[in-house]
Amino acid sequence: MNIPLPEIFSYDLCLSFLKRSPKELLHRIEKDCVSKALMIDGRPILFQISLSNKNLHVKFLNEKPDADTQAQVINFIREWFDLDSDLKPFYALARKDELLKDLVKKFYGYRIIGQPDLFESLVWAVLGQQINLQFAYTLKQRFVQQFGQRINHEDIDYYLFPEPEKVAELTDNELLPLQFSRQKSKYVKLIGEAFADGIVSKEKLSLLSFEEAKSELIKIKGIGNWTANYALMKTFRYSNAFPLEDAGLHNAIKNLQGMKKKPSLTQVKRIFKSYKGWEAYATLYLWKSL
Numbered sequence: 001m002n003i004p005l006p007e008i009f010s011y012d013l014c015l016s017f018l019k020r021s022p023k024e025l026l027h028r029i030e031k032d033c034v035s036k037a038l039m040i041d042g043r044p045i046l047f048q049i050s051l052s053n054k055n056l057h058v059k060f061l062n063e064k065p066d067a068d069t070q071a072q073v074i075n076f077i078r079e080w081f082d083l084d085s086d087l088k089p090f091y092a093l094a095r096k097d098e099l100l101k102d103l104v105k106k107f108y109g110y111r112i113i114g115q116p117d118l119f120e121s122l123v124w125a126v127l128g129q130q131i132n133l134q135f136a137y138t139l140k141q142r143f144v145q146q147f148g149q150r151i152n153h154e155d156i157d158y159y160l161f162p163e164p165e166k167v168a169e170l171t172d173n174e175l176l177p178l179q180f181s182r183q184k185s186k187y188v189k190l191i192g193e194a195f196a197d198g199i200v201s202k203e204k205l206s207l208l209s210f211e212e213a214k215s216e217l218i219k220i221k222g223i224g225n226w227t228a229n230y231a232l233m234k235t236f237r238y239s240n241a242f243p244l245e246d247a248g249l250h251n252a253i254k255n256l257q258g259m260k261k262k263p264s265l266t267q268v269k270r271i272f273k274s275y276k277g278w279e280a281y282a283t284l285y286l287w288k289s290l
Contacts, residue, residue, distance in 0.1 A: 002055035003074060008087045010109030011051045013232070017257065021137040025144045025159040026120075036074060037151050037158035039248040040069050044151045046158055047073055056081065062153050077119045082111035082237055090278045095287070097274060099256055103285040114286055115234045118202040119195050120161045122217070125227040126187045143179040169193030187222025194220050202235065210238050242279035243269060252286035 005011075011032075019029055027036040035048045046061035056077065065073070078084055088113035115121035127143070128136040147170070149164035167188060173184040194200045200220065210232065218226040218276040228247045233241035243249065250262040253271065257263075264272070277280040 001053060001058045001074065003077060003083065005054050005056060006083060006085075006087075008091065008109050009081075010107075011056075013065050013107060013110040014113055023137040023141040025132075025141055025148075028156070028158070028163060031271075035158070037160055038073060039149070039160055043069075043211070044149075044160070045069060045073060046112060046151065046153055046156075049077065056083075058111050062151075067077075074264065076116050077207065079116040079237070081116050082114055085111065085237055085239065086107065087111070087193065087281065090281045093275065093278060094282070099253070099271065100275075100282060100285055102287055105255065107285060107288050110285065110288060112280065113236055115231075118200075118205065118231060118235045119164050121231040121235045122191050122220075122223065123161075123167070123188055125230045126184060126191065126222055129146060140178060143180075146174075146178065164192045164195035168196040183221045183222075190221050191223070199216070206236070210240060222253070231236060231239075233283075237280070239278050240270065240276075243283060244272075246283070246287075247284055248287055248290055252266060253280055256286070256289060 015029065015032060015034070018027060018034060018102065019022075019223040025065065027034055028038055033048050033050045035046065037046070038045050044062070045065055048059045050057050050059070058073065060070075060073075060075065086279070092103055093198045094104040115124065123143075124136075124140060127139045133140075144159050146160060147166055149160040149163075150156045151160070157250075162189060168187075170189055170192070171184060172185050180188070200216060208216065213232060213236070214225075216233060217223050223231075226243045229241045231245070232238045244265060247262075250268065253259070253268065254262045272279055272282065
């Protein structure tokens with residue numbers, strides 16, 4: 001199957017993001033093809049994505065799914081690769097902005113590579129709190145290997161992110177040996193419980209406004225403003241999601257503006273007034289500058 005691509009899209013930049021760590025287990029990249037497993041209606045579906053002219057070509061690896069399953073996979077890919085966001089208004093804004101104009105030219109077609117699974121998005125955000133990116137990937141690798149489902153196809157292992165019900169039952173005795181801090185162990189378990197008990201779900205949040213959804217997420221202990229905005233950016237692709245407190249964002253501004261020290265939150269807010277409604281994409285390109 002083929003998925004038509006929007007005009008402003010770079011497959012190479014998508015791949016560069018997906019290749020960030022060799023410890024990533026939830027997708028595989030070989031020869032510019034991306035392979036992934038999804039669990040749909042209780043069945044593991046393996047698929048591979050490649051670029052074909054102006055389309056993403058989707059090949060199913062372990063079975064030929066029915067039309068409904070194919071549609072679910074296509075919807076997942078559209079969310080994952082951010083194919084439905086119209087970036088033309090953002091590009092029109094960015095090309096007139098001193099901070100962004102060179103970035104949108106250099107990284108033309110870069111989009112938010114999402115995490116359509118809200119539970120995965122929140123847990124990943126918590127794992128990354130207060131540590132560097134590569135150690136976050138180490139924690140994620142151990143977590144997925146230990147508690148996620150593994151599917152072997154033609155001698156290749158494909159992994160699924162651990163289910164909330166499984167995570168809700170975990171204890172410090174199981175998580176601390178993976179080098180989780182006690183705080184991360186507690187927060188990950190609480191997120192698992194919130195999903196397992198039906199208190200929060202992607203479906204429920206999708207019915208709410210951005211601010212309402214953020215408020216619901218922040219009610220879960222361990223999820224603050226940064227984590228909530230990150231998840232709303234990566235899972236729902238809200239263009240106005242704004243992880244204000246992000247250290248990488250502050251470093252990017254410092255570097256690009258030649259500042260001697262990182263900007264204050266007030267300074268960052270002032271800069272981002274120009275990007276109202278497009279804070280998520282301004283953040284994305286500033287991150288990319290690093």
